[in-house]
Amino acid sequence: MVIREVNAADIAGIAKVQVDTWRSAYSGIVAQKYLNGMSYKQTEDLMAGLFAEGDKFCYLAEDASGKVIGFVAGGKERTDNPTYKGELYAVYVLDQYQRSGTGRLLFLTAARRLRIMGFNSMLVWVLAASPYRRFYAKLGGKELTVSTVDIGEEKHEVVSYGWDDISSFVRDA
Template identity: 35%
Template sequence: MICIRRARPADAAAIGAVHVATWRTAYAGVLPDGYLTSLSALRHAAGYETSIGDRRHGHAVFVAVAKGADAPAGTPPGEEEGTIIGFVSGGRSRRPGFADGEVETLYLLDDYRDRGIGRRLMRAMAAHLAVVGCRSVMLWVLKDNPTRWFYQRLGGRPMAREVIRFAGESMEQLAFAWNPIEALLTATAPASEA
């Protein structure tokens, strides 16, 4: 069973580990190898622990938790809390004028892709942003990120592009938007609601 729930401070270490694991696979060949090998799950965990507790600007973090038969191989039997396999974070937009809300991160372990979990995480964030008063939502993704098709499949409309410096290199990133936010809620609705 996979459940989506609001993150708790105790989840920070697992979230940091998911962040590092997904970056190393998604950005292999996109970001420098030295940068990817230097990523620290512990350092990311510290940042996420702060992020989980920060509710300013409508900020929230949601996690996907696998339990039972859906838990990763090697999970001890009877693991009550389950294993975090993905997460999403966001809040009010960091750049006024683009959209009211922003999805800041969405990461899911490779073994759990193409099962509707990313869609469920996006829905949790969109529903949260709608509740805190956001009428539109956007996100940034590196142009060379091989999973950017996911946002397009959910109806995200390209709205901007820019070149940024990251890991010592120039990279292009794209912004996708859903305006109104109901477009994302509809695109991520379970089949029974569509």
């Protein structure tokens, strides 16, 4: 398994990981109608716009055959939070590849890149109802605040996790 920075030719691969992982991970949490309506093409278009901007990054994980099995995206924290300067925007690993360390490696890669960008702290938002939030707790994230997001026609509670000092992750990476 290799982790490397994404280039324009990878957008289709990471969009597929995002859609497929949402469908498997958020079934029973996010409305089935919304999950069914997700499209690879629309997700690709959204992602292409995102990485055209300079203060964001994305790394992917691929298996020996070159298949994209996960990715992480991050950059500057989006709301000028006074404490947490970097943000993990998303980390996804395909269902069948989960629980073998890929998510942790992607997380460490993002933390290292945030440090290179000059950020010493970071936060992430996760669906409050998702069992996957334990991934962040295991990595030492502390629960910060609760908010809501619109997903399709529904409002969902989201919770943020924060790390005050990400330098220890850089040593681990």
